[in-house]
Amino acid sequence: MKGPTFSPMFRKFAISYLIVLLLPNIAGYLSYRASADVAVANSVENSRLLLNQSKEILETRLNEVKSFTKQLAINQDLTRLMSETLPEGEHNVYGLWKMSRDISNFSKTNEYLQSFYIYLNNSDVVLAPDAVFFRPEHFYANNRYADMSLQEWREGMLNRIHENEILPLSPYVRSNNPSSVITVVQSLPLNSLYRPKATVVVTINERKVGSLLDSMSERYGGWGFITDGDGNTMLASGIDQADIEQLARVPSGLEEDWRRFENGMLLISIRSDATGWRYTAGIPEGVVKEKANQIQRETWTFNAVALLAGLLIVVLFSYRNSAPIARLLGMFKEHPGTDGSAIRNEYVFLAGSISRLMSSNKELEEELDKQLPLLRDSFVKRLLTGEFLSPGEIAAVSSRLGMKPLPERGCVGLVRMIGYDSESSEEMIHEYNLARLVLKAKLLETMPRLLITDWGSDKIAVLYPFGETESGEAEEEDGFARRLEQASGNALRNYPMTLALATGDSYRTLRDVSRSFDEAQQALEHSAYAGENRLTRYREIVRETEMFYYPIDTEQRLLKTLKAGDAEESLRVLDRVLTMNLAERELSYEMRQQLISELKGTLLKLLDQQPFYDEEFAAAVGSRIAQLQPADKTEKLRSALEWIVNELCRDVSKKKVDRYHETIEAVKQFIEREYANADLSLYRIVEAVNRPEKFVTQLFKEYAGESPIDYLERVRIGRAAELLLENELTIDEIAVQVGYNSGHSFRRAFKRVKGTAPSAYRQSSL
Incomplete structure (x- = not known):
């Protein structure tokens, strides 16, 4: 009798199993090809996204620098310094010192603003943060371009008209330390036609900008560089200028030509619509195809092992299934015996994947818990600066952070620690930090509902929500001020420092927190100016009638609410400005005229910034804005501003509704089609x-x-x-x-x- 291994039944089983075995191997090969292509495409796209992210961050920071120069253009103190005329050799020392102190705050808002100066043409003075140079050559001695003489610096940089001009990378020496900088220059006033009255110069260190491209070399082992519209190199990381000049067939950065493989490198270029700059990155081809090569190795290894194992299983199953049939044909009266087959059902990979997923999820939760205090601190800062547009947004964010709903009423205070003339030493900085921790702990112990955040290196901002059981507003505000003064005084008895405390007026809605915080800042500045070491309340400050009240933060909030179409909040901000200036202050006609000009400038700026306004509507509103006159009665002025705000917000709301209906119709059409x-x-x-x-x-x-x-x-x-x-x-x-x-x-x-x-x-x- 023929053995079962060579029987026809065995061969039939073997052929059937081999066909079944080959099908998944063919499918695996096709899957490998598709996966490899997807891996390469994903790697290329990820590289492009990383380069685009660097571009967006750089443009955002540069736009902030440009916005800073525009803020200086509307700064009244600077405008007065630019325009005043003094006898030769005399200077407005106090005004220059105050301006230098005021602009020092900008260096804390953006790392690109850590090195800037303002040149005043009429007085031949250079203003820097916390420093005034009455002779520009003194400033030039420690802050100069290595390839530019003093005369060239004066003529080409200070005495020439500049409109948001960005100069390429240049060698620069600051305090005998050589470096390279990108320079942003703006002449003041804006749109100057002749010799400027002032020039704002911002120097941005190459290392600060270059960090955006370092990820290309650190992550991929490649390089990156930026060129302007004329081909000048603005910045380079991981590549020298000589190598840049030798590059050939670099992509143009347009949508149809943004990537190319050349000489073992993937070249990616994107072009900025805002500046015309081209951002180029080079990534080794091996890095781009690393995932695809890994897939290839793993696929072929797996297929080889699977094929060998499959052949063994084919022989085993063919023999086991053909043997009973062969014995049945050879033995007429014998009944075929039963033979159970083992079923293998392995889930090792799935179990391992689930275990890893659970472990990763736990690590993510722990990391989020670590970040929660920072997020809550950021929430308090946003609340103080008035970044939230509605109570609903405030409630949603506080709920996500696990915080209790905040009462609508409360008060804001500021505590400033005064103890050292300098904080340069490590021991003094440690002393400040320790004192701040002790002070915050004492305040929270005395007032558990208190929200606290650091404000600068020497100040603490506190937000105290009033309890629902408290009766009157005066009692609440007085009680908060009393507890704040008592707790602060007891906290730092063992530290050689004094405290300056200030509180703003109480607020009645959470959107008014920023107003109370602004008042607390004014009260703190007033106490520093007056040299008083006691708690200063905003309502106790003597109102100055020489200047009007319209800070930049208020203007930005007004613009933000108008863009959002929030008429109620916009009118509330305007009412606050009008009340502070026309009811609580006695402005001179000149100050009233400047106030109206500032308000008109804000509204006209909004019309210029929002391109979706119809020309006819913009012309009508612009005409009504132009009709605002400082001689108008307060009620007439208030009525005209209310009309303008309502029209602007109504137009924004109408366009929102139109967009909403377009979205709904698009959803319906897609559903009816699919x-x-x-x-x-x-x-x-x-x-x-x-x-x-x-x-x-x-x-x-x-x-x-x-x-x-x-x-x-x-x-x-x-x-x-x-x-x-x-x-x-x-x-x-x-x-x-x-x-x-x-x-x-x-x-x-x-x-x-x-x-x-x-x-x-x-x-x-x-």
């Missing part, structure tokens, strides 16, 4: 209209009265009802045609919408 797709989900719908999922759901419910998924179900059932009446397809066929995976789910949905089963609905129409 309803037959069984994989259609809410994610696919919002992806098609390019809007956030939560936004689309809430918007659709508000304006359409139902969710997008409910509308999808209604469209599907409506089309199914039509097909049922045609009586040409079975119910299961109709279910598939309208996008249901099974007849059972279709029948349940049909009965839920129509109130009857599909079969009964069809019978009722006959």
Whole structure:
């Protein structure tokens, strides 16, 4: 008798198993090719995203620098210094010192503003943060361009008109330390036609800007550089100028030409629409294809092992299944015996993946818990600076941070620690930090509801929400001031320093916190100016009538609320400005004229910044703004401003509603076009209209009265009802045609919408 290994039945089983074995190997090869291509494409796209992110960060920082120069252009103190005329050799020492002190705060807002100066042409003075140079050559001695003489610096930099000019990378020497800088220059006043009255110069160290491109060399071992529209190198990281000049066939950065493989390198270029600069990165080809090569190695190794194991299994299974049949053919009266087959069902990889996922999730939760105090501190800072646009936004953010809802009423205070003339030594800085921790702990112990955040190196800002059981506002504010003064005095008895305390007026809504904080800052500045070492309240300050009240923060908040279409908040900010200036102060006609000019400038600036205003509407509102006159009565002025604000916000709201309706119609059209797709989900719908999922759901419910998924179900059932009446397809066929995976789910949905089963609905129409 022929052995089972060589029997025809064995060969048939073996051929069948070999065919089954080859199919997954062919599929694995095709999958490998697709995965390798996707891996390369993802690596290229990730590199482009990283380069684009560096571009956006750099442009954002440069825009902040330009915004800083524009803020200086509207600074009244600087305008007065630029325009005043003094006898030769005399200077407005106090004004120059005050201006130098005021501009020092800007260096803390942006690391690109850590080195800047202002040249005043009329007095031939250079203003730097916390320093005044009455002779520019003294400033030039420690801050100069290595390739520019004093005369060239004066003529080419200080006495020439500059309009947001960005100079290429140049060698620079600061305090005998050589470096390279990018320079941003702006002449003042803006749009000067002749010799400027002042020049603002910002020097940005190459290392600060170059860190944006370091990720290309650190992460990929490549390089990156930036060139302006004329091909001048603005910045380079990981590559020399000589190597840049030798590069050939660099992509142009346009959409159709942004990547290219050349000499073993992937060259990626993107072009900035704002500045015309070209950002180029070079990444070794091996790094780009590393994932694809790894996939190739793993795939071939796995396929080889799987093929060898499969051949052994083919022999085993063929023998085991053919042997009983062969014995049955050789033995006429014997009954075939039974042979159980072991079933192997391994889930090692899946179990390992789930274990790793749970471990990663736990690590993520722990990391979020570590970041929670920083996020809460950031929330308090945003609340103090008035960055939130609505109480709903404040409540949502505080809820996400696990904080209790804040009462609508409260008060803001500031505590400044005064103890050392210098904080340069490590021991003094440590002493300040320790004192600040002790002070914060004491304040929280005395007032548990207190919200505290550091404000600079020597100040602490506190926000005290009033309790619901407290009776009167005066009692609340007085009690807070008393507890603040008592707790602060007891906290630092053992430290050689004094405290300056200030409080603003109490607020009645959370959106008014920034106003109370601004008042506390003014009170603190007043106490420093007066040399008083006691708690100073804003309401106790003698109102100065020589200047009007319209700080930059208030202007920015007014612009922000107008852009958002929030008429109520915009009118509240305007009412505060008018009350502070026209009711609580006695402004001279000149100051009133400047105030009206500032308000008109703010509103006209909004019209210029928002391109979506219609020309006719912008002309009408602009004409009404131009009609505002300082001689107008207060009520007439208030009425005119209310009309302008309401018109601007109404136009913004109208355009928002139009965009909302466009979004809803786009959702409906997409659903009516794709309803037959069984994989259609809410994610696919919002992806098609390019809007956030939560936004689309809430918007659709508000304006359409139902969710997008409910509308999808209604469209599907409506089309199914039509097909049922045609009586040409079975119910299961109709279910598939309208996008249901099974007849059972279709029948349940049909009965839920129509109130009857599909079969009964069809019978009722006959």
